[in-house]
Amino acid sequence: MNQVRKRVAFYTLGCKLNFSESSTIARQFADMGYERVSPDSEADVYVINTCSVTEHADKKCRQAIRKFTTKSPNAMVAVVGCYAQLKPEEIAQIDGVDFVLGAADKFNLPHLIGNDAKKTKVKVYSCDIDSVSDFFPAYSTGDRTRSFLKVQDGCDYHCSYCTIPLARGKSRNMPISQIVDQAKAIASQNVKEIILTGVNTGDFGKSSGETFLELIQQLDRVEGIERFRISSIEPNLITPEIVDFVAQSAKFLPHFHIPLQSGSNRILALMRRRYRRELFAERIELIRSRMPDTFFGV
């Protein structure tokens, strides 16, 4: 007789990095024999991958938990990600939650759940964010045309309004050779486009002694990938060399998403951003001088 496969559903809030990580955790569950289903379906495990930037993160989280436990009262509910790292105790008090996993433990979820049955006591795995130095590789699959590839995690900038450094830890990355291997794995699944994703993507290289320019130069040579995009990059980290490389590359698209945050130098200073509006304008002009048809997202 065929064994009934357990079902896992994901509800992901926040950024592309979260989507790449949910997709990676989903593949871990698939390797353990789980079937992935929509969060609108009945499931045996629901994973809520949270964001700390989302307004009313707790409200969204509570609503999702209520919805899932109403639909499938015996399902396990795991809350992971940035909000889980920042407020584990707050989440643990919400009725129906079985697991709360912070930044260091979220990739252990399939292993921790194992074949556990729902219990009354919630398990909380949280860590001191300053001690997090591992980089967990991730990329999204399931969309046949493109994949979000995580190249960098964490941030050392400490902008005054941002909780990301507290939720994701210090800036770190995998060596380029391993990221190239991941890009080849994505290409082998017939995906044609990769979007390079990170918290502070342009800060790539801190932990491997490499540079973002070297990363894009080497990714450009991966066969089977026809298009690359850089998801978001701080203006102060866009160098003339990066712009020149993208301009001559057949694969890197003339597409830049550059956070501005404010046009006021006083506000930018209060935000502790690492540029002023003159630098922002100068980088836009630099890019436009090399690639007049560039698409800018701000």
Ligand code: SF4
């Ligand atoms: S660079 Fe971005 S992620 Fe880093 S602290 Fe500033 S706003 Fe937050």
